[in-house]
Amino acid sequence: MRTNKVVPLRDAVARYVTDGATVALEGFGHLIPFAAGHEIIRQGRTGLTICRMTPDIITDQLLAAGCVDRLVASFFASGSAGSLYEIRRRVESHDPSPLSVEELSHYGMYCRYRAGAADLPFYPLRSYAGSDLPDLNPQIRTVDSPYGEGLVHVVPPLKPDVTIIHAQRADGLGNVQMWGITGAQQEAAYAAGSVVVTVEEVVAPEVIRSDPNRTILPAHAVDAVCHVPRGAHPSYAQGCYDRDSAFYREWTAISKDKQRIRQWVREWVLETADHEEYLARLGDERWQTLEVTPAPSGSVSYGRRQA
Structure with a gap:
């Protein structure tokens, strides 16, 4: 078993996301793995089945890039900001080609993951x-x-070939911690053949052990950890940065225009080398509007027997 699972995102996607794979991209409201989705686009993956509770903008982008043939999802919307017009074109008009869709409720998706995780x-x-x-x-x-x-x-069970999630932190061993709203990340990970986690921060194992109840995925369930700060933009990472609501509002007009959405994918994803270049293009001024102030939740004592 590897003791250090930290690898570049480019390498993790190259190894674990293959053409025709079933890929779960989970994160409920926040911690959506946008940077990983963009890297899938950069590497030109095709024929994918994407599984996601609330497809969100990332699915619109993957579709516009020609990566996706099938969608297993629930609640088709761009957060609370509007519709996903690339998905609508594919479903309603088969433009530019049909999209196979399996629609479920949120709980139905969760139950599919849970059945996959438990091998039911x-x-x-x-x-x-x-x-x-x-x-x-x-x-x-x-x-x-x-x-x-x-x-x-x-x-029936849903067993992705790979599940990709974003989290606030992990150690190099693969122990992953997150806080704030959680969705089906744990179930989707245990249901999958492989698990890739992008994180805001890689920390020492001692940090993880000091607060074990925040560990949503232990090391044995994780194949790769990728240090990708701000990897959830335009969604948010609780305690790290806020949701880019302006981006979500802007997306409606971008998504409505078939050519404009493809131009966006080309300029912001395909013509950027990696997530760092994507962030540089967004600019510091935009990030200043997404900064959050500290809001500690308090502390607990796990206690230790005296020597």
Whole structure:
């Protein structure tokens, strides 16, 4: 087992994201792995199945770059700022080509990941009662409860080839910590064949051990750690920087125009060498508007037996 899992993002994507792979890009509201998505675009991956709760702008960008053939997702929206028009063109008009879509609720996605993580054949849930989604998605089925409670909806396991997440910090061993809103990152990681984590900061193992309850993924579940500060922009990383709401508002007009979105991908992703160059193009003035002030949550004592 490797003791140091820190590698450049370029190398991690080259190794773990292959053409035709099923890739989960998770992060709920914040900690969305935009930098990793951009690196997938730079490396010209094609034929991907992207799995994501709330596809968000990153999925629009991957589609415009020609990386994606299929989408497994829930709640199709650009955060709270508007629609995702590249997805809409593909679904509504098959422009420039059809997009295969499996739509679920947020909880349905979570249950698919959880079934994959636990290696279960399916996962039961009651929240589809009265919903139209079972009519739209043949993967949502019903079974007789073995305990005599009637029919219950079930969803199959979702097992990505690779799950990519962003977090506030990790150590070189691969122990990953995050705080703030969490979604299905842990379940999506345990369901996957490989796990890549981009982080704001790589810290010493002693830092991780000093606050173990924040460890969302232990080392044995992680294949690669990539130091990518500000790697969640334009989403946010709790305690590090705020959401770039202006970017989200700007995206509506960019996404509506088929040529403009492709021009954006070319100028901001394909013509930048890496995430550092992308950040330099954004400029310090923009980042000043995203700075946050410290808001410590207090401290706890884990205690130790006296020697």
